[in-house]
Amino acid sequence: MYKVAEEKIILVTNDDGVTAPGIRALIEAVSPLGRVVVVAPDSPQSGQGHAITIGTPLRLEPVTIFEGIEAWQCSGTPVDCVKLARARILHRLPDICVSGINHGANHSINVIYSGTMSAAMEAAIEGVPSVGFSSLDYSYEQNFVLSKKVAFAVAKKMLETALPVGTLFNVNIPAATEEDFKGIRVARQADAKWVEAFDERRDPRGKKYYWLTGEFVNRDKGEDTDVWALANNYASLVPVQFDLTNHKLKKQIEAEWTF
Amino acid sequence: MYKVAEEKIILVTNDDGVTAPGIRALIEAVSPLGRVVVVAPDSPQSGQGHAITIGTPLRLEPVTIFEGIEAWQCSGTPVDCVKLARARILHRLPDICVSGINHGANHSINVIYSGTMSAAMEAAIEGVPSVGFSSLDYSYEQNFVLSKKVAFAVAKKMLETALPVGTLFNVNIPAATEEDFKGIRVARQADAKWVEAFDERRDPRGKKYYWLTGEFVNRDKGEDTDVWALANNYASLVPVQFDLTNHKLKKQIEAEWTF
Numbered sequence: 156m157y158k159v160a161e162e163k164i165i166l167v168t169n170d171d172g173v174t175a176p177g178i179r180a181l182i183e184a185v186s187p188l189g190r191v192v193v194v195a196p197d198s199p200q201s202g203q204g205h206a207i208t209i210g211t212p213l214r215l216e217p218v219t220i221f222e223g224i225e226a227w228q229c230s231g232t233p234v235d236c237v238k239l240a241r242a243r244i245l246h247r248l249p250d251i252c253v254s255g256i257n258h259g260a261n262h263s264i265n266v267i268y269s270g271t272m273s274a275a276m277e278a279a280i281e282g283v284p285s286v287g288f289s290s291l292d293y294s295y296e297q298n299f300v301l302s303k304k305v306a307f308a309v310a311k312k313m314l315e316t317a318l319p320v321g322t323l324f325n326v327n328i329p330a331a332t333e334e335d336f337k338g339i340r341v342a343r344q345a346d347a348k349w350v351e352a353f354d355e356r357r358d359p360r361g362k363k364y365y366w367l368t369g370e371f372v373n374r375d376k377g378e379d380t381d382v383w384a385l386a387n388n389y390a391s392l393v394p395v396q397f398d399l400t401n402h403k404l405k406k407q408i409e410a411e412w413t414f
Numbered sequence: 415m416y417k418v419a420e421e422k423i424i425l426v427t428n429d430d431g432v433t434a435p436g437i438r439a440l441i442e443a444v445s446p447l448g449r450v451v452v453v454a455p456d457s458p459q460s461g462q463g464h465a466i467t468i469g470t471p472l473r474l475e476p477v478t479i480f481e482g483i484e485a486w487q488c489s490g491t492p493v494d495c496v497k498l499a500r501a502r503i504l505h506r507l508p509d510i511c512v513s514g515i516n517h518g519a520n521h522s523i524n525v526i527y528s529g530t531m532s533a534a535m536e537a538a539i540e541g542v543p544s545v546g547f548s549s550l551d552y553s554y555e556q557n558f559v560l561s562k563k564v565a566f567a568v569a570k571k572m573l574e575t576a577l578p579v580g581t582l583f584n585v586n587i588p589a590a591t592e593e594d595f596k597g598i599r600v601a602r603q604a605d606a607k608w609v610e611a612f613d614e615r616r617d618p619r620g621k622k623y624y625w626l627t628g629e630f631v632n633r634d635k636g637e638d639t640d641v642w643a644l645a646n647n648y649a650s651l652v653p654v655q656f657d658l659t660n661h662k663l664k665k666q667i668e669a670e671w672t673f
Contacts, residue, residue, distance in 0.1 A: 343657075
């Protein structure tokens with residue numbers, strides 16, 4: 156088993172909540188690599204994006220559900236968990252932050268909506284090499300065997316490599332058997348989106364309400380995208396940045412626009 | 415007064431909620447440019463990032479607080495508002511989407527946490543040229559005179575110009591007098607972050623809780639950033655993208671990494 160020279164601190168978080176099978180799988184996957192500390196939401200936070208809690212106070216409680224592992228649950232969002240972990244639990248930066256394993260895909264445009272990826276992005280903003288893992292197998296009964304292998308390999312590589320400040324990866328794992336799995340493929344974010352429909356219903360008092368539903372539309376035919384990789388039984392690894400400046404458009408309008 | 419040839423539909427939203435003075439100022443600023451339709455949260459949603467509501471249903475109610483303007487309040491996040499506006503109110507895409515005017519800055523890394531910008535980003539993902547406006551004057555008593563001038567100028571320019579698909583701007587307005595104001599400056603996102611502190615308190619039962627607090631740290635000395643522009647009495651206009659792929663790091667690890 157791989158062992159690092161010095162003990163590294165690995166912060167583990169997620170957005171499905173501390174009791175989700177995916178975070179247990181991730182803890183099992185990365186604990187051979189260093190000292191794991193878990194700080195995760197006390198309830199499911201899917202779709203929270205990069206939300207932070209500013210209008211209400213936060214609670215933080217120790218939990219003992221992972222044998223031999225220091226773990227905390229937090230009443231806030233995934234991003235709150237990462238902020239609290241540094242400031243009130245570790246009192247230092249972890250060596251890496253791993254988030255997930257999410258129950259469901261976070262490829263392409265989903266990186267924007269994903270609490271899993273926002274937690275990892277928050278750590279990356281703080282200067283910690285970070286990664287979010289998501290499995291395309293949505294079922295709570297899945298065994299995570301393939302996902303755990305991918306998570307171990309990526310986390311090990313990240314701990315062994317000198318990475319640029321702000322390094323952040325979005326890793327998705329296909330719903331494939333180990334036999335069919337083709338390996339990890341570096342990819343770019345596919346240009347895809349959701350087209351929403353909204354179910355309209357009426358409550359018992361006759362008042363309308365809406366449920367968000369949607370159809371995923373991939374308009375990107377490139378073979379270098381995360382969507383392509385996953386459809387071809389690869390795990391996709393997309394390096395992600397949080398400088399959102401559109402430098403090309405910036406250059407264009409600097410030259411052309413006056414107000 | 416400027417008048418477009420065909421009537422354009424301008425979707426107005428925000429994250430401070432439909433009753434915030436900033437959205438009223440924005441409606442006043444852009445209504446000479448087309449038909450305004452307002453869909454905004456029914457309560458403050460600051461710091462919601464790109465959160466969407468998937469675990470609870472959404473409510474949508476007409477409001478009559480803006481004379482002669484079609485307006486709706488929604489129980490969800492700013493992103494939910496944009497999704498519902500297209501799917502259940504307009505039944506088409508608006509010509510532009512304007513979000514704000516936010517009470518408080520959304521420059522630099524704040525673009526990640528901002529509900530104001532996430533609403534605009536959602537519309538941009540749908541293919542609508544979009545912009546978020548934020549004022550560095552935090553007070554609810556401010557008159558928004560300067561912010562309204564900037565919002566009008568930018569929205570007018572966007573309606574007059576053929577823009578690439580996915581165009582999205584983050585516009586911040588300094589807390590300056592009209593005399594001191596130097597104009598609108600195209601900028602890049604400054605490399606800045608928040609360092610959190612978390613106030614620890616005890617509730618009446620003696621249990622700990624935490625309030626998020628933080629200090630803003632700008633580590634970017636460039637004179638082409640939004641933070642620099644604002645400190646020098648310019649409004650900053652940053653073109654923003656939602657392809658988060660770090661193409662430089664992608665190239666590097668494609669060449670160097672094996673798992």
